[in-house]
Amino acid sequence: MVRRTSAGLPHRSTEVLVDVTSIIGAEDFIKAQNHGRQPLDPFARQAFVEMIQSLIFMERVWIAHPVLPSPAIGDFGAKPFLLQVLTEAELLHPLRLDERQMVAVRAAESRAIQDLQSMQGNRSLAQFIEQAHECDGAARTARNSLARRIHGWCEFQASQVRVAGHHADRITTADGIEDDQFGQWARAASIVLRGSLRSMGPEGEEPYIASTLVRGLKYRCRAEAADLSYQAHPMRRDFLLTFELTREGADDEVVLDVIKLVRGLHESLAAAARDNETHRMQLLELELPLLGGRLWKPGEAGRLPDERWIRFVVSRIADYRAKSSDLRAAVARCVADEDFLRLARDIDSVRRQLLERLGLRQVTLSPVERSLVDGVASVAESFPGVPKVTGLWLGARSMGKHVRPAGTPVQRFLYKEFVQAWKRAGR
Numbered sequence: 001m002v003r004r005t006s007a008g009l010p011h012r013s014t015e016v017l018v019d020v021t022s023i024i025g026a027e028d029f030i031k032a033q034n035h036g037r038q039p040l041d042p043f044a045r046q047a048f049v050e051m052i053q054s055l056i057f058m059e060r061v062w063i064a065h066p067v068l069p070s071p072a073i074g075d076f077g078a079k080p081f082l083l084q085v086l087t088e089a090e091l092l093h094p095l096r097l098d099e100r101q102m103v104a105v106r107a108a109e110s111r112a113i114q115d116l117q118s119m120q121g122n123r124s125l126a127q128f129i130e131q132a133h134e135c136d137g138a139a140r141t142a143r144n145s146l147a148r149r150i151h152g153w154c155e156f157q158a159s160q161v162r163v164a165g166h167h168a169d170r171i172t173t174a175d176g177i178e179d180d181q182f183g184q185w186a187r188a189a190s191i192v193l194r195g196s197l198r199s200m201g202p203e204g205e206e207p208y209i210a211s212t213l214v215r216g217l218k219y220r221c222r223a224e225a226a227d228l229s230y231q232a233h234p235m236r237r238d239f240l241l242t243f244e245l246t247r248e249g250a251d252d253e254v255v256l257d258v259i260k261l262v263r264g265l266h267e268s269l270a271a272a273a274r275d276n277e278t279h280r281m282q283l284l285e286l287e288l289p290l291l292g293g294r295l296w297k298p299g300e301a302g303r304l305p306d307e308r309w310i311r312f313v314v315s316r317i318a319d320y321r322a323k324s325s326d327l328r329a330a331v332a333r334c335v336a337d338e339d340f341l342r343l344a345r346d347i348d349s350v351r352r353q354l355l356e357r358l359g360l361r362q363v364t365l366s367p368v369e370r371s372l373v374d375g376v377a378s379v380a381e382s383f384p385g386v387p388k389v390t391g392l393w394l395g396a397r398s399m400g401k402h403v404r405p406a407g408t409p410v411q412r413f414l415y416k417e418f419v420q421a422w423k424r425a426g427r
Contacts, residue, residue: 014328015060017095017223018051020076020083020170021212021233023063024161026051027082027310033368034301034309041156042149045376046234052292053389054231055091056321057328062095062228063087064219066170067178069105070096077169081307085314091321101225108221113181115243116214124243125189125210129196131238147200150209150235154201157208177211182218186211213239289327290379290387291320293369 025039025047032039039045054061063083065071071094073087086092097105115121132146161167162176177183190197190206197206216236223230232240295316304312321328365373365387372379373387 014058015062015228016054016058016231017062017064017219017226017228018054018092018231019064019216019219019233019236020066020080021235022047022051022231023083023086023092024080025233027080028156028160030082030310030313031306033296034304034306036302040160042152043234045372046378049290049292049372049376049379049389050231050234052295052317053290055086055317056291056324059328060093061091062093062226064095064222066215066218069102069222070098075170077165077167079166082310082314085311086317089314089318091314091318095222095226095228097222097226101222104225105221108224109181109218112217112221113185116182116185116217121185122189122192125193125213125239126196128213128239128242129193129200131242132200146235146238150200151202153235154205154209158202158205162208175207177207178215182214183211186214189214212236216240217243290369290372290389291324293372293387294366295320296368298367 025041025044028039028041029044029048032044041047063076065075068075073084073094076083076094078084083092087094116124132150136145136147157167167176171178173179173183175187177186187207187210190210193210194206197209201209213236216230216232216239219232220230220240230240295313300312301309369387379387379389
């Protein structure tokens with residue numbers, strides 16, 4: 001997701017806020033590669049791709065604490081270790097809000113809680129679940145089933161994350177859910193919607209699923225107060241879009257069409273959104289080289305203990321980031337719609353130079369790249385040997401009750417998760 005900067009500046013800030021859940025998934029993928037096994041987190045590949053792309057191509061990446069508004073790095077706990085190393089390398093920065101920003105956060109959270117506690121709140125969660133099953137049913141294979149991945153994610157979290165030194169150090173309650181109004185809503189919603197939530201996770205995990213989803217609203221409130229954009233974990237993405245569009249007046253059909261688009265079931269948003277809707281929407285696709293697939297060579301994995309291996313990978317990320325400044329600048333120059341045409345030319349002009357700098361000019365995919373091309377639907381080969389990551393710039397001008405400043409559309413950059421399934425289905 002990328003925000004528009006102040007009017008008149010020929011530059012778009014690409015600073016993003018990410019969540020700990022994404023870091024956990026990326027770390028699981030990195031550790032799995034070191035041990036030659038499959039990741040335990042079903043979202044690990046997607047989280048790895050999105051996290052590495054953001055660290056390399058975005059201007060600055062911030063990390064939110066689930067409870068504290070101005071955390072020290074020690075407040076995140078000892079795990080995930082990847083978070084610690086990224087902050088040491090100054091690739092990741094804890095988000096610390098001042099009192100002025102917290103006034104804005106409290107106001108935004110109050111509005112979100114009010115909407116959650118209305119009929120719309122339960123409707124948004126129920127609609128998210130229904131949409132997940134409908135989109136899963138439209139995909140040709142079950143590999144990218146959101147419901148199946150959430151079920152596996154719950155098992156991964158229960159065994160690997162909700163333990164001392166990890167999630168329990170960030171949220172210290174007995175059930176791992178915050179003692180605030182968002183947590184209270186999640187506990188209540190998990191009772192009202194227990195039957196629906198059980199279709200997505202093991203019995204007893206309903207409150208944890210609901211709290212994980214709704215926590216994304218807290219992160220978005222903080223990001224907007226800090227003038228950032230929130231790059232949500234893939235599990236939260238559909239729910240946040242559903243909630244945001246529904247609260248601003250879009251009907252169920254339009255919301256489902258947008259979700260289908262993000263999940264690759266529509267070719268263009270223009271075919272999904274009609275001119276007479278409360279939202280005027282536009283879509284632009286952005287394709288960037290996948291750089292996470294060659295952070296290490298096959299012979300380098302399996303030789304180091306996990307902590308040293310993670311430090312090694314982070315050093316490669318820092319090197320790639322330093323050498324990718326031209327492409328990062330090209331992304332930041334996208335201010336108006338027509339700039340995307342120039343961006344395509346800019347990417348073409350710097351891609352060869354970038355791949356030369358990184359020593360990646362080869363036509364055979366690495367094993368990691370092949371794994372990502374086969375396992376992450378937003379990753380595909382642009383031409384032999386050089387895979388790409390597809391994202392969507394989603395612009396929506398709200399005509400509802402939460403109106404943005406005149407002339408400034410809401411801008412989101414979303415990594416497109418299901419483009420391969422859409423292509424296989426011939427849609």
